[in-house]
Amino acid sequence: MQRAIASGTAALELDAALVTELLCGFIAAEVRKTGFGDVVVGLSGGVDSSLVAALAARSLGPEHVAPILMPYRTSDPRSEADARRLCDAFALQPLLIDITPQVDAYFDRHPDADRRRRGNKMARERMTVLFDQSAARDALVLGTSNKTEMLIGYSTLFGDQASALNPIGDLYKTQVFQLARAVGVPDSIVSKPPSADLWAGQSDEEEMGLDYATLDAILYHLVDERRTRDELAALGFDDAVVDEISRRVRTSQFKRRPPLIAKLGPRTIDREFRYPRDWGL
Amino acid sequence: MVLESREHDAGSATAPGIGGRRDEPRPPLRVALAQVAPRLDLVTNLERHLDLIQTARHNEAQLLVFPELSLTGYLLEDLVPEVALRAGSLQLASLAKAAGGMDIVLGCILESDDVRFYNAALYISAGRIAHVHRKVYLPTYGLFDEHRYMAAGDCFRRFDIGADSGASSWPAGILICEDMWHPSAAVQLARQGVDVFICPSASPGRGVTDDHGLGTARSYDAMTRTYAQLFTAYVVYCNRVGYEDGVYFWGGSRVVGPDGSVLAAAQERDEELLYCELDRAAVRRARVAYPLLRDERHDVNDAESDRIRNRRARA
Known part of the structure; x- marks a missing residue:
């Protein structure tokens, strides 16, 4: 019991x-x-967008959900396979729009760009595709950012964070996994290590230097429960890790607010x- | 034979056995609870109220209760002065007219002559506003921001349902949502002898951890049952449903009897018109079994309040 509380998993259960019903009702x-009946979702093959597409299909009916697959030439082909698996499971018709030409057209003129710039550019290209497709289909863009990544700023401003409605923005990553399993997102998606898939072999947890279970537990205690640093130390969390997470929340505040x-x-x-x-x- | 019979029936031939006196039966109060999803649009909500008034009248309700801010929606922010109504407004007059002989309790932003905006519940009876409760406790924390936009009421007053209709009346009091979270408010109404607490609410659902439903629903379940039982009175709790700006209002409207048992309950989430009959005999039975109001020591409460106040004044 004490262990469960210290790790935060009990509180995040x-x-x-109930949450499925509430989020389907929300969508x-x-x-x-707003007078719309349809939505578009950028479907990466990861757990966040898979959950959103699944909830939307359940809420509005699959014929009212347009999942858009937007790979870049360096994207892992297994991501697209997973996205298609999700579509099969929820009777969704995927639309494939390869963003390689539009991204490369820009970086051909700026070949010195590092992979951070390239990753952000891809995220923003996907955003422009989604909003254009939403206009073409008289639909709204559903967001797929979870609470963990929004709180620590692990996202691209005006990129993956841009949407009209976000059903999962108040769910931590570990809760996204839990709900995805519950609504029947295929196992290959739920069990693989989370990745933004901006380059080959990218891993969220490696890139952040933290595992989601610890990150979510600390964020939950700091943000939702407003516990002090001393209280977190007493719960057994490492001071340096807590400091680092708290710093990331502060320095990414600009991403969560309008200009x-x-x-x-x-x-x-x-x-x-x-x-x-x-x-x- | 006749004599023998008199001997066995010591006393009067008409003396009752167990169960006691026989009263003239008093009619129950048929209440309807409109668990609706108001929009942030006065015109749409007004039409919806008129529809539901017709339905409730058709189904012979004597009192129709709407949720908190039923005419305006809840997360109003700067819309408050734009949707505010004066007591003499045409909109309220049209509702009073539509209600006819049925009483209604509805929620709106009420503007005073000195331009204050109240989160108000109006009791409309016999074509006029017969009682106004202005929400005293305006939550201004967490997701709530009421005091930024509204003025707080300063009293909890009893009124009598059906006083104008000639039928036997029901002493009642109104607590709007956050008012319920301050037990002193219910105590003041109980002290004025209310038999019915009418509780219009716009309670946002939150708390979704794996622990038997919504956290807020659990809180209101506990409060409504506890108030009913402690004050041996009916609690008519009417909460709204729907989503506003991503905030979910969970519903769960209900009537709790004076013994604390839930007599009628609406679903969570969906709109519903819920009916329940309030029986005065149930209030009497509860107070015979639990004479809590009789035994309440207002003198002790007053003396202690005075002492605490004086000590504070000296400090």
């Missing part, structure tokens, strides 16, 4: 049936309220001018 209500606006008038947007997003809906 979801009532999967249906928020999509239809700063220089205040001049009496009612600046998002400061005094505050209306709900569902205004009039």
